Each structure stands twice: as C-alpha cells, then as structure tokens.
Amino acid sequence: MKLDMSKVILQKRKEKQITQQQLADFIGVSKASVSKWENGQTYPDITLLPLLASYFDITVDQLLSYSNNLSAEQIRKIYQSLANSFKDNSPEKVYKSFEEIIHRYYSCAPLILEMGQFLVNHGDLFPGDDKKDKAEKYLTEAQGLFQRVFEISNDPELLAKAKNFSAYCSLVLQKPDEVLHKLGQYVPEYYPVESLIAWAYQLKGENDKAVATTQSALFQYIAVMMSQLTNYLQLIVSQPQKFLATYQRGKQIIVAFSVKKLNPTIVINFLTSAAFGFAQTKNDEMVKQCLSEYVDLLEDVKFPLKQHGDQFFDQIDDWLAQTDLGDVLPRSDQQLKTDFVTIITQNPTFMSYQNNEEFKEIFERLERIKENLNE
Structure with missing residues (x-):
C-alpha cells in the first residue's frame, strides 16, 4: 500500500x-x-x-x-470469493463485505473496475425486494465505480472497459440516449490488432506464440459471434424466414466449433433466445426442439464450469490466465445452476407450455435437473 x-x-x-x-x-x-x-x-x-x-x-x-498494487490473480480471488460467499451468507453480509473491499481498495483502478462488473453480474442477489428498484440501485452504483476508474486511472484499456460497462448499465436501465452518447451512433471501424501481434511473433521466429495469439482471437470471435446472433434473433422475431435462417446458421457454428463442450453457457443463451422467439410466433414445434436440446445440454453440463480450450484451441491457456477473471465465469456455479433452470421454468413466455402434454417430459426433466444440481 x-x-x-x-x-x-x-x-x-x-x-x-x-x-x-x-x-x-x-x-x-x-x-x-x-x-x-x-x-x-x-x-x-x-x-x-x-x-x-x-x-x-x-x-x-x-x-x-x-x-493498492493488487495483482490480477489477487483481484480474481477477491471476485470469486465474493461470488461464492452468497452460498453461505446473507445478501446483507455479502454486500457489507463488498463495501469494505471498495473502501479498502478505492484507489486500485483494476479492482474497482471488477467490483463494478460484480455489481452488474450479481446485483440481483444483493438486498432488496423490488426487482426494478434493485436493478436501478446497483447498476447506478456500478456506474459510479466505472466513473471512479476514470478519476484514478489513465490506462486506455481500463478506461475503454469502464466506458463500455457503464454504457451497458445505461442500456439495462433503459436510457438509450446515454448509451449512444457514451459509445457513439455508429459501430467503430475495427482493426484486428491480434493479427499484427501474431505476425510480429512470426517475424521473430516464435511461431508457437503466433499460433496461440490467433487461437485466442478465434476463441473470442466465436463467443462474440454467438452473442451477436443471440441478440439478433430478438431483433428479427417479426421476420420468420430470417429468424429461422439465423437460428440454423448459429447451430452450424455450434457444431463446427464444438461450442457445447467449449462453452455451454453460450449455447444455453442461444437456445433460450431461439425458443423465446419461436414461442412468440407460435411455432410450437421449434420451441419443443430448442427446449429439448436445451435440456439435453443441461444434463451433460459438468461443474465446476470454467473457460477452457479443446483439441482445436489447444494453446489458449496462457491467454485465459491473463484475462480479467482467468478461466472462471462471472457468475458462481451455484448461481448458474439456478439460472439455467429458472430461465425456462420462471419465464412467463414458457408458462403456458408447462401444462401442454407434449412439453410435459421436458419440464419434468428440468425439475429433476434442478434437484440434482442442488444436491
């Protein structure tokens, strides 16, 4: 200190x-x-x-x-410890611990940034009864932390992240003008710096590092592409043909890169978005297909969930290790177990299907999964 x-x-x-x-x-x-x-x-x-x-x-x-010169590893441990503390402590106690950490490390910009993200990812678990009031309270508090990063840091990477996360909070708070003010009205031109890094390693004769750099970029591209397709589905619900084509292309990416094993949460989000869209257009056959695949995936998910490579992405470990949260996910395993089931069973869009005989088996399997996950 x-x-x-x-x-x-x-x-x-x-x-x-x-x-x-x-x-x-x-x-x-x-x-x-x-x-x-x-x-x-x-x-x-x-x-x-x-x-x-x-x-x-x-x-x-x-x-x-x-x-406080905390290392990236120390920050990850603080974040993960807080996330895991919900399991055995009251929301009030966890929030008090959160406040103590903020007070103690108020001038550590990387930690403050992560604590802002923690509020974004876990604010729904903190004290409060009304869901809307909680969102406004904790997202606004998160924006205050992101603003604090601007006050104490001049690191371009940290500042860019703080701006983007703050814009996300504005979006969730349904303040579109704030989002556009912070991010601009057009998508910025993208220049793939990762290609330059890979080429630089290649010129140095360090081909393994060039391969690892390119793999880490491709790994992220897949996650971003699937996230964009997941969001895009909700924008084109009124265009059934384009919606179906987008769904099919997303499925092709999932198969081509073994995304179910690589990062099942990406597929879970995609299938949820697809099922939601098909339900809105009364395409019950496709809703059943999506939910069946969703349940199949949940039954195969192994905890603890961590980001990892596979036979194709076999050189990304070092890159994962230096990311903000390392190989862990933003939400704790305990919360993910709950989220994976309740996102379907408590979604008003799918309530009507729970009494449908054709969907009976799906919801029975979800209940069994819920019981098994909580054991």
Missing part, C-alpha cells in the same frame, strides 16, 4: 484550472515544490495537508489517496 497524493494534487489542480505557480503562491511554497509533489518525488509537509485539502474542497483522507 502506498500513498498516491501526486495524482490527486495534479488532478485537482487541473480541475481548478490553475498553474503550479498559483498553487504554490496560495500554499506558500515554491513552484519547484509543487512540481516535485506532482511528480511523486516528494510529499507536502504534513502541516500543509489540511490547507491543501481545504483548497481543493476534499478531505485529508481523499488527499492521502492510496493505491
């Missing part, structure tokens, strides 16, 4: 739009002293801290902001 006043002084001086000399004149020191403070070469005399804090309209504690 180390003091990080230099960034605070620099940031606050710029916010007030004053020069180093103007700050020096007010505090009664030389311009060189202010320069050294901002460069982290020296710290202000302790007797000057109250005057500095008052001038910047912040507390001394805020002035004495510290950064």
Whole structure:
C-alpha cells in the first residue's frame, strides 16, 4: 500500500484550472515544490495537508489517496470469493463485505473496475425486494465505480472497459440516449490488432506464440459471434424466414466449433433466445426442439464450469490466465445452476407450455435437473 497524493494534487489542480505557480503562491511554497509533489518525488509537509485539502474542497483522507498494487490473480480471488460467499451468507453480509473491499481498495483502478462488473453480474442477489428498484440501485452504483476508474486511472484499456460497462448499465436501465452518447451512433471501424501481434511473433521466429495469439482471437470471435446472433434473433422475431435462417446458421457454428463442450453457457443463451422467439410466433414445434436440446445440454453440463480450450484451441491457456477473471465465469456455479433452470421454468413466455402434454417430459426433466444440481 502506498500513498498516491501526486495524482490527486495534479488532478485537482487541473480541475481548478490553475498553474503550479498559483498553487504554490496560495500554499506558500515554491513552484519547484509543487512540481516535485506532482511528480511523486516528494510529499507536502504534513502541516500543509489540511490547507491543501481545504483548497481543493476534499478531505485529508481523499488527499492521502492510496493505491493498492493488487495483482490480477489477487483481484480474481477477491471476485470469486465474493461470488461464492452468497452460498453461505446473507445478501446483507455479502454486500457489507463488498463495501469494505471498495473502501479498502478505492484507489486500485483494476479492482474497482471488477467490483463494478460484480455489481452488474450479481446485483440481483444483493438486498432488496423490488426487482426494478434493485436493478436501478446497483447498476447506478456500478456506474459510479466505472466513473471512479476514470478519476484514478489513465490506462486506455481500463478506461475503454469502464466506458463500455457503464454504457451497458445505461442500456439495462433503459436510457438509450446515454448509451449512444457514451459509445457513439455508429459501430467503430475495427482493426484486428491480434493479427499484427501474431505476425510480429512470426517475424521473430516464435511461431508457437503466433499460433496461440490467433487461437485466442478465434476463441473470442466465436463467443462474440454467438452473442451477436443471440441478440439478433430478438431483433428479427417479426421476420420468420430470417429468424429461422439465423437460428440454423448459429447451430452450424455450434457444431463446427464444438461450442457445447467449449462453452455451454453460450449455447444455453442461444437456445433460450431461439425458443423465446419461436414461442412468440407460435411455432410450437421449434420451441419443443430448442427446449429439448436445451435440456439435453443441461444434463451433460459438468461443474465446476470454467473457460477452457479443446483439441482445436489447444494453446489458449496462457491467454485465459491473463484475462480479467482467468478461466472462471462471472457468475458462481451455484448461481448458474439456478439460472439455467429458472430461465425456462420462471419465464412467463414458457408458462403456458408447462401444462401442454407434449412439453410435459421436458419440464419434468428440468425439475429433476434442478434437484440434482442442488444436491
């Protein structure tokens, strides 16, 4: 843990739009002293801290902001520990632990970013009765954490993630104008930097690293493509032919890359979206096909669920290890077990099918799966 006043002084001086000399004149020191403070070469005399804090309209504690140099692995462990704590602790106790972590590491930008994501992924499990009120409370709190990242970091990658996650919160909160303001009105042009990295390794004669880089890119492309198709299905429900064609193409990708084994949650989301769309158009035959395949997949899912490669993606372990959460998923296994069943059994769209004789076996199997998962 180390003091990080230099960034605070620099940031606050710029916010007030004053020069180093103007700050020096007010505090009664030389311009060189202010320069050294901002460069982290020296710290202000302790007797000057109250005057500095008052001038910047912040507390001394805020002035004495510290950064905790947590490693990526430490951050993952904190995230996973919190996610797993829902199993044996009350929502109130987990939320208190969450707040304590935020307070302790308030100047660790990577940790703050992950805690914002934690709220996005687990806010529904925190204290509160009304689902809508909870979403607004915790998503708004998450946006506050993403904004905090902008205040304490100048890392382009962290800032890009914070902006995107904040935009996602705005979308869930049904604030489309905020989303467009944050992200723009058009999809930005994409330049595949991963190809440059792979080529660079190839030029260095490190072909294994070039292969691993390309594999990690392809691994992500598949996840993104399936996510886009999952969302696209909901946009074209009113176009049955295009909907069916999209569903069929998604199924081809799933088979071609063994996505059921590679990442079953991707397929679960896709089948849910497809079944939902077919139900809206009263295509009961396709609803049954999707839900049957869904149940077949659930019966084969093995816990704990982790991101992993396979015989095709056989060189992505190092890449997975350096990602924000490593090989673990954002939701804990316990919550995923519940989500996988309730997303069907408690979805109003599928309620009417529960009394349909043709769907009886599907829902009976879901109940057995639910019992087995909770053992």
